[in-house]
Amino acid sequence: MASPVIAVIGAGNMGTSLIGGLINDGYPPDKLWASNPHQEKLSQLQHNFHIHTTTDNTTAAQSADSVILAVKPSLIATVTNELRPIIQRRKPLVISIAAGIRETTIQHHLGGNIAIVRAMPNTAALIGCGATALHANRHVIPDQHNMAESILRAVGTVVWVDREELIDTVTALSSSGLAYFFLIMEAMQNAAEELGLPQETARLLILQTALGAARMAIESGMTLAMLRQHVTSPNGTTEKALSVLEAHDIRGLMKKTLQAAKLRSEELATIFGAER
Ligand SMILES: NC(=O)c1ccc[n+]([C@@H]2O[C@H](COP(=O)([O-])OP(=O)(O)OC[C@H]3O[C@@H](n4cnc5c(N)ncnc54)[C@H](OP(=O)(O)O)[C@@H]3O)[C@@H](O)[C@H]2O)c1
Incomplete structure (x- = not known):
């Protein structure tokens, strides 16, 4: 054709x-x-x-x-x-x-x-x-x-x-979502600097870790939960770190984050619609 x-x-x-x-x-x-x-x-x-x-x-x-x-x-x-x-x-x-x-x-x-x-x-x-x-x-x-x-x-x-x-949920997930990853990477970089790593070393390591995580998730065909379990040894460092995130309700926080963006997307659409 x-x-x-x-x-x-x-x-x-x-x-x-x-x-x-x-x-x-x-x-x-x-x-x-x-x-x-x-x-x-x-x-x-x-x-x-x-x-x-x-x-x-x-x-x-x-x-x-x-x-x-x-x-x-x-x-x-x-x-x-x-x-x-x-x-x-x-x-x-x-x-x-x-x-x-x-x-x-x-x-x-x-x-x-x-x-x-x-x-x-x-x-x-x-x-x-x-x-x-x-x-x-x-x-x-x-x-x-x-x-x-x-x-x-x-x-x-x-x-x-x-x-x-x-589309409003998509806006909250993948459109605004880039910024959530930037913030998380920034926070991880800052934390690593406070624990002694030079800024550029921390930056390179976190960027490559994020890229590696996304590629593993895309290429392995495993669910995100399976991948997480795969890299978490019982009683190891990752398990300890994840328990802190869960204790601070990372899931509830992400839910509120997406809900706030979705609501704003709906409000903006109403404003543009009203302007017609
Ligand atoms: N950029 C993103 O990451 C992104 C992500 C999701 C969705 N979008 C959507 O994609 C659309 C474009 O975004 P963009 O970032 O590409 O914006 P952009 O770079 O400003 O592109 C729009 C172009 O249209 C030109 N333009 C202005 N008036 C026009 C007219 N009457 N007729 C034809 N062209 C005209 C603009 O010229 P001037 O510079 O002179 O105004 C500009 O070069 C937006 O609606 C945005 O919501 C963008």
């Missing part, structure tokens, strides 16, 4: 990563369009990837099978209102990566009956190591389902959620 034409509207950080990921995967550059208000940015995209570029969003979307909305959430209303005529005429798959903007808000601006996939990537997508959750509305047909999945897979792992409200 011929590669679908993809238009990235607002090719900034995330849009450029998507384009870079697709090109690295061998996507034909002549099937990719990018729009951005800055000619300098477009020249850079053209130079790096040999794709079509334009400052005009409608021109970018003119032959697109999939239109990716990659502008900031505050610009979604402006851009979708602008794209409404071309999208109503061609009925492409619309993929929105804008955080916190509900499908109903996008549908409202586009005039209705449009196949829309909401994507919630995280910042690690910028280095091709993202974790993205997708939700499709009822207009999305199987081919478009596959199209959305293969586009987002260019920047990392992709999962589907069947209810849009679960």
Whole structure:
């Protein structure tokens, strides 16, 4: 099957990563369009990837099978209102990566009956190591389902959620979750420094330990609980350390952490929805 034409509207950080990921995967550059208000940015995209570029969003979307909305959430209303005529005429798959903007808000601006996939990537997508959750509305047909999945897979792992409200939980887990790991690593590094290790030594060891833990979990096929038990000898150092974490209710703390982020995600979505 011929590669679908993809238009990235607002090719900034995330849009450029998507384009870079697709090109690295061998996507034909002549099937990719990018729009951005800055000619300098477009020249850079053209130079790096040999794709079509334009400052005009409608021109970018003119032959697109999939239109990716990659502008900031505050610009979604402006851009979708602008794209409404071309999208109503061609009925492409619309993929929105804008955080916190509900499908109903996008549908409202586009005039209705449009196949829309909401994507919630995280910042690690910028280095091709993202974790993205997708939700499709009822207009999305199987081919478009596959199209959305293969586009987002260019920047990392992709999962589907069947209810849009679960995107708020995804935001709390994998979008904000990067920062939880940074904080935990920072706290471990600081503790190791206080116990005598030089800063750089502690930093390198904790980063490699985090990477090792993630790779072991991905590659072993074991559950996280099994892996934990595997590295915990009875009466050993790890058991002693884990008993401190459990005594301070690490599980309850993580539950409260995710609940707080999910609540904030719901509040922000309400604010963006009300602005339409
Ligand atoms: N970055 C992340 O880690 C991340 C993670 C999850 C979701 N997202 C979502 O991804 C989207 C893009 O984020 P980003 O970090 O890539 O933002 P970004 O770097 O600011 O990219 C957006 C680009 O759109 C351009 N733009 C502004 N007005 C436009 C218009 N009317 N038409 C077309 N393009 C226009 C911007 O130009 P100016 O610079 O002049 O404004 C900018 O270059 C956001 O909705 C965000 O919620 C991002």
